[in-house]
Amino acid sequence: MPGPRLERVREMVRKELLQVFRDSRLKRMVFLAPIFQLLAFGYAVSTDVRRTSTFVVDQDHTRASRDLTDTFVASGYFRIVGRSDRPRDMVEALDHGRAIVGLHLPRGFSRDAARNNARMQIVFDGTNSNTATVARVNAERIVQIYALRLGGLEGHPPLELRDRAWFNPELRSRDYNVPAVMGAIMLILSLILTSLAVVREREIGTLEQLMVSPLQPRELVIGKTAPFALICLGDLLVIAAVAILWFRVPFHGNFLLLVLAGVLYLLSTLGLGLLISTVSNTQQEAVLTSFLVIMPTMLLSGFMFPVSSMPEVFQWLTLLNPLRHFLEIVRAIFLKGAGLDALWPQYAALLAMGTGVLGFAATRFRKTIA
């Protein structure tokens, strides 16, 4: 069997790209989807906890009680959304969701503080477990600092914590989330574009025409995947540029290694797209199936939910997920500046999975069109 002929493949790639870019709405999708996701993950998806809305019930009305609330505000972690001297109002504010934290300083607070046994109550709305956990730690620390000062200990507890965060010193969740968008976008685009490109031809009956053309099955496979690989790699570059230039995410690694990871990752995702096309007869089926594949792939990748918190069975399962490996590479290259010496297992996994999935998909694809 003769090998793939370059000019025939080139023509097909040209045709596919033309088809995407002629469709102005499809074109907009290809460019808008990454931008939309970038904006969302750059701005909306922040897990940093600041300015937590707080309701204060001060039944003491003394300088000490006011000092304490001021300390809360001054920390920057809390903002006061309401004050009252009836605990009932606090309950209502939490029930309505107007406040997430309630401070209750009972009558006699400052008198008891002088006798070293003042108690205050802090109530947290646990609905958002993440916010509540962080807010609680912050609140308790503020109370302790206040207590030390009040006790004449000048705010120095006997044990002081000096913390330092490596790789992301300011602990900005953006630095972790924004580069990962490239993994999600490449998954979505390559699955949907590849599967649709084949199924569309099947729906309008031009797949038969392609089959009687001198194109070989192998050329057809390349022609149906290469253009979308180019688009996805383009998106990778765009996302990397926006992450670095606009969101100021540090980039410590090697850019060529990032592109290499992208290429290896695309082998798997394009293969998946091709596989979906073999089991779908209509565009609708293709889109729905893509969606059914995309959802679990994203959820079990560490994209938003850390793999290390999953039960062990699921942690093992994620090893079969190309997105997991790709994200590990992307984050390590961006934030840690890691190289092949640390990341070779991930590269090897992507290569193995990619050739496996794409090879299997190509065989099945040839069978369905033959």
Next chain:
Amino acid sequence: MLNRTRLLAVARKEALQLRRDPRSLILSFVLPVLLLVFFGYAITWDVTDIRTAVVDLDGTARARELVDAFHASGRFSIVARLERTADIGPLLDRGRIRIALVIPRGFAADLGTGRVAQLQAIVDGSDANTATIALGYTQAIAQQFSARILFQTRRVQLPVSAESRVWYNEELASRNMIVPGLVAVIMMIIAGMLTSLTIAREWERGTMEQLASTPVSRAEVVLGKLLPYLAIGLVDVALCSLLGVLLFGVPFRGNAFFLMGASFAFLTGALGLGMFISAVARTQLLATQIGMIATFLPAFLLSGFMFSIDNMPLPLRVLTYFVPARYFLVVTRGVFLKGVGPDVLWIQGLLMIAFAVAGLTLAVRAFHKEIS
């Protein structure tokens, strides 16, 4: 005017079409259950078993006491004990540990003489969220240790102590926060992915002209097409709530009828929006894409489902007011976790009804333009 026979005929046709399409059915019933099981069982933000390395340069009983406090908290699993701080780097680089605790030489001596002793924590900050929480736990343990030392060495009790209580989600499990929110997200998936196809499909297949030539009015078409999806959505709400409560122990403290009523209104609005998109987009591909961006993603990202709205920059916070899922989420969480009812949630209830009216109106009007 609405004619019941014609309305039901359209609904029956749509339901038949749905039944013959196994993939839509999977999306309608299997995906919600799958998501629920994922979120209920596998995916969590709770930070447990933080892989920790300890570098104890002091080697005293006090230092061991501190390490034991970390161990006893149940949050930290100590996977390495190192001799030198230089060994921390490689472990962090390779992601073997999340945090390293360094107890410097002279730690116990400082505590004994009333000087400020230090505990150093070096955390892998790349996953900022996990790192923040891990540091939070570290901070909390250091504080408790401090208070104990104060009491033991100087007989000093801190003048003020805080008693923390967590309401609504007492064990602070992310499962309890996500399952009620999932109800809203799943409905948006159905609206965005399934409904957005219905009218575009008729256009692409050329059956729209046939439909237009029948005596069916546009309101009948829109409502008729909507009914089967409405049924699916309501079954999903019930299914998710039941599974969440029975299988994953998510508390349900409110009134089930109120939840169903609000779901009904929200779903009507979401489906109407999906149909509107479908009528405007005309092709199935574009309809699903717009559906994703206009319904599903905002419900996922901008509703407060997982990411707190308080933390968003102002323009986005303003935008969230236009995301109906935001209000619906207040209802589901209110009913599930807070056990509140219409007396607290009446604003959200009214907004749901307004959304339903708006969605239906949009769908009927857009559909009108297409036929003429």
